[in-house]
Amino acid sequence: MKRLLIAFSLFVLAFPLTAIARDLATMKGSWICQAGCNCAPASPQKYASIAIRIAPGGKQEGVLRNQCGNESAAEFTPGRIRATQWNLGGGISADNNTISWDNGSVWKRQPANVSELERRMAYWESRYFYCPSPSGAFPSKESDGGAPACDDGDSAMFNALLCRSGDARGCNTVKLSQDKDGRFWRSPEKQRLRPAEPSGLKDGQTTFSGDHAAGLFVYFGHTGDRDAFAQWIKWIDSNERCLTWCGGLPPGTTPRYCKNDRCALRFGDCQTLLLLGARMNVGVPFCKADPFNPLPTVTNAAQALKNTYDETVGKLPAKAPGLELLRKNFDKALAAYQKAVEPLEQLRTKLEAELVETLLISQLEKTISARVNDRGYSRHNALVGIMMLEDWGLGRKWMNAEARRVAKDEPLNPFFQFVAYRKESRQRMLADILEECPAESSDKRRLRRQWSWERDTSKREWLDTMYWDCSFVGRMYLEQGSPSTKENTAETALRQAFGAELKKVAELHNRAAEALEKIRKLIKDPGKTLVDEGKKAIQDLEDKAKQLKEKPLEAVTPQIPEKPLEKPVETIKEVLKPPPILRPPRLPSRF
Numbered sequence: 001m002k003r004l005l006i007a008f009s010l011f012v013l014a015f016p017l018t019a020i021a022r023d024l025a026t027m028k029g030s031w032i033c034q035a036g037c038n039c040a041p042a043s044p045q046k047y048a049s050i051a052i053r054i055a056p057g058g059k060q061e062g063v064l065r066n067q068c069g070n071e072s073a074a075e076f077t078p079g080r081i082r083a084t085q086w087n088l089g090g091g092i093s094a095d096n097n098t099i100s101w102d103n104g105s106v107w108k109r110q111p112a113n114v115s116e117l118e119r120r121m122a123y124w125e126s127r128y129f130y131c132p133s134p135s136g137a138f139p140s141k142e143s144d145g146g147a148p149a150c151d152d153g154d155s156a157m158f159n160a161l162l163c164r165s166g167d168a169r170g171c172n173t174v175k176l177s178q179d180k181d182g183r184f185w186r187s188p189e190k191q192r193l194r195p196a197e198p199s200g201l202k203d204g205q206t207t208f209s210g211d212h213a214a215g216l217f218v219y220f221g222h223t224g225d226r227d228a229f230a231q232w233i234k235w236i237d238s239n240e241r242c243l244t245w246c247g248g249l250p251p252g253t254t255p256r257y258c259k260n261d262r263c264a265l266r267f268g269d270c271q272t273l274l275l276l277g278a279r280m281n282v283g284v285p286f287c288k289a290d291p292f293n294p295l296p297t298v299t300n301a302a303q304a305l306k307n308t309y310d311e312t313v314g315k316l317p318a319k320a321p322g323l324e325l326l327r328k329n330f331d332k333a334l335a336a337y338q339k340a341v342e343p344l345e346q347l348r349t350k351l352e353a354e355l356v357e358t359l360l361i362s363q364l365e366k367t368i369s370a371r372v373n374d375r376g377y378s379r380h381n382a383l384v385g386i387m388m389l390e391d392w393g394l395g396r397k398w399m400n401a402e403a404r405r406v407a408k409d410e411p412l413n414p415f416f417q418f419v420a421y422r423k424e425s426r427q428r429m430l431a432d433i434l435e436e437c438p439a440e441s442s443d444k445r446r447l448r449r450q451w452s453w454e455r456d457t458s459k460r461e462w463l464d465t466m467y468w469d470c471s472f473v474g475r476m477y478l479e480q481g482s483p484s485t486k487e488n489t490a491e492t493a494l495r496q497a498f499g500a501e502l503k504k505v506a507e508l509h510n511r512a513a514e515a516l517e518k519i520r521k522l523i524k525d526p527g528k529t530l531v532d533e534g535k536k537a538i539q540d541l542e543d544k545a546k547q548l549k550e551k552p553l554e555a556v557t558p559q560i561p562e563k564p565l566e567k568p569v570e571t572i573k574e575v576l577k578p579p580p581i582l583r584p585p586r587l588p589s590r591f
Contacts, residue, residue: 283345
């Protein structure tokens with residue numbers, strides 16, 4: 001009898017565990033919220049999931065994830081489910097295919113007859129990593145050490161692409177990365193924490209970058225978020241210009257996206273900003289169609305004066321009333337000027353944008369970048385630029401031809417396949433997605449560390465997918481329609497002529513920048529500069545002799561003394577003296 005009671009007690013204790021395990025196995029999988037889906041921002045397809053995880057001690061437990069990425073542990077009783085963290089219960093239908101939550105929300109199990117891509121996209125939703133933040137969890141990579149720590153340094157760029165694919169979570173993340181002054185940061189969490197800018201030009205992560213600005217171009221073009229764009233332009237204009245030579249332009253000239261010179265606007269950025277400004281009727285006062293000469297502005301000069309005031313007079317323990325009044329009058333006058341000039345800047349921006357479109361500056365810049373950039377993120381960003389211009393109706397056949405060349409070079413990149421062939425068959429793109437983005441049955445579940453399409457495909461970085469990248473290309477594959485392409489004979493001739501001239505101008509610009517740098521060095525240390533130039537010229541002669549094998553090196557290599565030259569100018573002139581010019585004999589005058 002005693003043995004019978006013990007056996008019965010064990011059965012009673014084991015029954016709930018067995019029931020829970022059975023319910024988990026039955027209910028796990030992908031679900032779709034079909035009613036009462038009130039949280040935001042949410043998955044475009046309203047995907048939800050029930051998964052199994054191993055809790056401390058080896059016990060299995062259910063994990064619910066709703067369409068907004070919020071998670072809760074799950075408890076099961078016959079015909080019922082409870083989300084403990086959400087403090088919410090629900091009823092389970094007899095066929096186990098519907099959950100009717102007590103708050104009115106309804107989940108339906110994903111149908112069995114969906115496509116393989118849709119099945120995987122639902123699974124990827126269950127694997128996303130969200131960076132926890134007081135402003136709201138947002139799409140991110142996890143850190144080298146794994147969750148819950150975040151690697152959100154590239155958040156602005158790939159969330160802008162998620163936004164472009166129709167995912168509101170990406171749009172929301174970009175929007176939350178802007179502060180009240182209009183400045184953008186790398187992520188919402190970076191915006192909250194406001195990390196210091198690195199002091200140097202090599203080490204440390206800047207608070208923003210040109211790559212992330214390229215993401216913002218996509219975001220603004222897709223959303224038309226005029227207020228955010230206007231605030232950003234105002235902040236860039238008031239921000240101090242480059243303190244060093246940026247892009248070959250002297251200090252105090254080039255605008256910056258942050259407070260480090262590594263954030264300087266790049267070649268072509270101003271032209272893209274003008275196109276955006278014209279689309280949203282926002283003036284871009286520091287830009288014009290000319291790629292090499294950003295405009296000085298009253299706002300920026302005024303901000304520099306105010307900064308000087310704050311750093312000098314503003315730090316005095318006591319200030320004369322007259323100085324305070326002067327500062328207030330200055331601020332009022334500046335605000336009145338900015339308000340008066342705003343419509344003029346809007347008109348000028350539209351005129352400059354017309355010139356940018358006519359001269360095809362942005363198209364050429366993006367196409368050249370795709371041609372010359374190496375594999376990796378710089379090539380990825382060039383293809384992002386081509387996609388963006390095509391979205392805006394500014395695509396050209398020769399741009400698409402360059403995208404196809406890149407797609408041929410890296411056939412395993414589904415994003416490249418999309419940009420190259422979105423107007424035609426996307427079957428190669430689909431094959432890449434299904435080959436590289438995991439199914440649940442084959443997923444190795446490694447660290448979620450990569451936006452795979454910005455990496456060299458030969459490195460197979462998709463093995464560490466963050467899953468967001470897979471959903472991005474999945475949604476782009478499913479996107480309906482394609483942009484129109486403009487082309488005419490006169491434009492083609494203009495493009496060819498302008499391209500040739502642009503190359504010449506770029507070369508001259510680089511030469512001028514080098515010459516200016518040499519002048520600066522010469523002024524700073526004339527003796528050393530001339531010696532260095534002499535050595536360089538001699539090295540060039542040595543290299544040429546090695547290549548041509550015309551004569552022994554000794555015959556073309558003057559000796560430079562080890563110690564500094566006593567008369568550097570005269571000595572270098574002698575070393576660099578050109579050979580005599582051989583002229584033909586003069587003919588008699590009668591000829």
